[in-house]
Amino acid sequence: MPDADRAGPSTLVKAGDTHILVDAGRAVVMRMAGAGSMPGILAAVLVTHLHSDHVCALNDVITTHWVFTQGHATLPIYGPVGTAQFVERQIAALEADIGYRLEHHEALTVGPQVKVTELEPGDEFTVNDVRVSTAATEHSPARPTIGFRLEHEGSVAALVGDTVPCAGVDTLAAGAGAYVQTVIRRDLVKAIPNETFQDILDYHSGVTDAAQTAARARVERLVLTHLVPPPTPDQYPEWIARAAKHFDGEIVIGGDLTTVTI
Numbered sequence: 175m176p177d178a179d180r181a182g183p184s185t186l187v188k189a190g191d192t193h194i195l196v197d198a199g200r201a202v203v204m205r206m207a208g209a210g211s212m213p214g215i216l217a218a219v220l221v222t223h224l225h226s227d228h229v230c231a232l233n234d235v236i237t238t239h240w241v242f243t244q245g246h247a248t249l250p251i252y253g254p255v256g257t258a259q260f261v262e263r264q265i266a267a268l269e270a271d272i273g274y275r276l277e278h279h280e281a282l283t284v285g286p287q288v289k290v291t292e293l294e295p296g297d298e299f300t301v302n303d304v305r306v307s308t309a310a311t312e313h314s315p316a317r318p319t320i321g322f323r324l325e326h327e328g329s330v331a332a333l334v335g336d337t338v339p340c341a342g343v344d345t346l347a348a349g350a351g352a353y354v355q356t357v358i359r360r361d362l363v364k365a366i367p368n369e370t371f372q373d374i375l376d377y378h379s380g381v382t383d384a385a386q387t388a389a390r391a392r393v394e395r396l397v398l399t400h401l402v403p404p405p406t407p408d409q410y411p412e413w414i415a416r417a418a419k420h421f422d423g424e425i426v427i428g429g430d431l432t433t434v435t436i
């Protein structure tokens with residue numbers, strides 16, 4: 175939900191010098207600047223699914239990467255089937271801007287350079303020295319959707335996007351140092367008198383779901399992000415208390431620019 179203090183869903187993973195962005199929600203480039211990163215130094219963008227709240231700022235990531243690298247670097251983007259067409263259309267929508275810049279800057283001779291890799295659940299690959307594995311998540315009718323497990327020097331982060339609890343999430347999160355889960359508060363959403371809004375109940379994890387997954391997967395810490403409806407900091411203890419009923423590890427509320435070190 176639009177909120178003055180919350181950008182859209184995105185998480186930056188820093189593994190040594192390797193910066194990997196998972197999803198590109200509203201205002202992500204501003205938040206990257208706040209987190210000491212920039213699109214131009216990204217080693218990869220990983221996309222969980224093509225819901226607009228997770229990809230609406232991808233055009234900004236692509237354009238900023240292009241302008242700051244002056245077209246000398248390629249931005250690798252990984253996502254489920256459909257990602258290549260989405261990126262192609264984003265670049266097509268930017269056609270006028272690309273034309274203006276190419277005409278104006280003599281040093282700039284090519285448009286945005288991207289390399290899109292579409293993934294099937296179960297695919298594995300590396301980004302520099304970060305090992306990435308994937309699994310199917312369950313967010314129907316948004317499909318396909320995938321989650322990611324990133325491993326670097328013995329540290330593991332699982333970032334699974336929007337999903338209800340499922341085997342794929344359990345696999346990705348198993349023993350992770352941080353399991354990052356997008357969540358809603360079912361009790362609060364149910365109280366909002368809006369029929370369309372009620373529809374989000376059946377394809378997201380609630381706080382209890384996320385905590386139960388965290389316990390089952392024996393993770394070290396649960397990081398709650400994409401909080402709907404967005405809590406104010408004084409409401410954080412209530413969110414944490416609900417999760418703590420089911421999970422006795424560390425519970426972190428992912429307000430913007432929250433940093434977790436594994």
Ligand SMILES: [Zn+2]
Binds near residue numbers: 223225313316336
């Ligand atoms: Zn979604």
Ligand SMILES: [Zn+2]
Binds near residue numbers: 183225227228336
């Ligand atoms: Zn979402």
